[in-house]
Amino acid sequence: MTSRVLFAMLIGFAEGIAVGAGFVAFLTVLGIIPRLTQLSKTEHLIRFYEWSIVLGTTVTSLITLRNAQFHLSAFWLIPIGLACGIFIGLLAAALTEVINVFPILAKRIGVVDKLLIILMAIVLGKICGSLFHWTYFVFR
Amino acid sequence: MASAVLYLRMRQKLKVKPQQLITVGDLAQLISSDNTAGHIAEMEMYRIKPSDKNLLVVDVMKVVEKIQEHLPALDIQTIGPAQTIVEIQYPKRRVSTIYFILIWFLLFIGSGLAIMNFHEDVSMQEVHQRIYRLITGIDNPTPLMLQIPYSLGLGIGMVLFFNHLFRKRFNEEPSPLEVEMFNYQQDLDLYIIMHENKESEKNLNDK
Known part of the structure; x- marks a missing residue:
């Protein structure tokens, strides 16, 4: 019995290490944290951002795996939803950049001076696509 | 007497008009120990032909050859890039508005589709329902209170990144x-x- 529990713990721990390392590697490749520190000029605080990621991941894992419920007002969801959205937006933008969409597009179709408008097409497309998904598509 | 030294540094890039005459001074920065730099800069190198299309590369060797034709005794020291890219700029053809609007809509619809696919892929709806239950303790199949700020946040995040x-x-x-x-x-x-x-x-x- 004890050995089984120990074995299960070992497997769980190994899984956690693999997923955690992968998650951090993914974030590092996309360079979201450097980007945010660069924008806010807080390079000296990067240690705290690292811990924010680590704690956020760990605490959320614990809470969701134990199916906790807080019975708070639904208005708490507004800042949470906004934060979720911004994070995914940063991820999406970073991914677009990694795969070199804009330089090629701008060069090919010769709209270097209209890059901002092109960027807006993608941003508004994301917002509208997401709103359409939640307010119409899921009810179909 | 030691021979005069000419320091020559090719420019990275040169933008010219069609049919333009390029001089050595256009292609390279020049410094000489005597006063010949100004004279060398005026030397004619090449006239742009229509057959050059829009790009041309001039190697440093061509420039050295040209200078030596006139001043064989000169000691030429080259620094930096070994060639200059000459970009011939034809009058810009405007991107038509219709064309631009079509591309705009293609990207608009495409990125909307991509985010919907992503949501379905990672079961975002279920995750949002779960967050709703986590915070409020109530089951809500359509947690719009979370999802509308989320959608706006998506745009803010992308704009912030760029x-x-x-x-x-x-x-x-x-x-x-x-x-x-x-x-x-x-x-x-x-x-x-x-x-x-x-x-x-x-x-x-x-x-």
Whole structure:
């Protein structure tokens, strides 16, 4: 019995290490944290951002795996939803950049001076696509 | 008496008009120990022909050859890039508005579709229902209170990443998009240097 529990713990721990390392590697490749520190000029605080990621991941894992419920007002969801959205937006933008969409597009179709408008097409497309998904598509 | 020294540095890139006459001074920065630099700068190198299309690479060897024709005793020291990319700028053809609007809509619809696919892929609806239950303790199949701020946040996040939210710059650092454009241009330039410059490759098996 004890050995089984120990074995299960070992497997769980190994899984956690693999997923955690992968998650951090993914974030590092996309360079979201450097980007945010660069924008806010807080390079000296990067240690705290690292811990924010680590704690956020760990605490959320614990809470969701134990199916906790807080019975708070639904208005708490507004800042949470906004934060979720911004994070995914940063991820999406970073991914677009990694795969070199804009330089090629701008060069090919010769709209270097209209890059901002092109960027807006993608941003508004994301917002509208997401709103359409939640307010119409899921009810179909 | 030691011979005069000329320091020559090829420019990275030169933008010219069709039919323009290029001089040595256009192609390179020159400094000489005597006063010949001004005279050398005026030397005619090449006139742009329509057959050059829009790109031309001038190798430093061609420039040295030209200068030596006139001043064989000169000691020429070259520094920096070994060639100049000459970009011939034809009058710009405007991107038609219809064309632009079509591309805009393609990107608009496409990115909307992509985010929907992503949501379905990662079961975002279920995750949002779960967050709703986590915070409020109530089951809600359509947690719009969470999802509408989320959707707006998506846009804010993307704009934030590309630093276009504030037209004024935070600082001197370029945005990732500008760096990306620059890197892409550098790759193109390197390709041009290697492939447009006939002197940089030699195939001895050529008949």
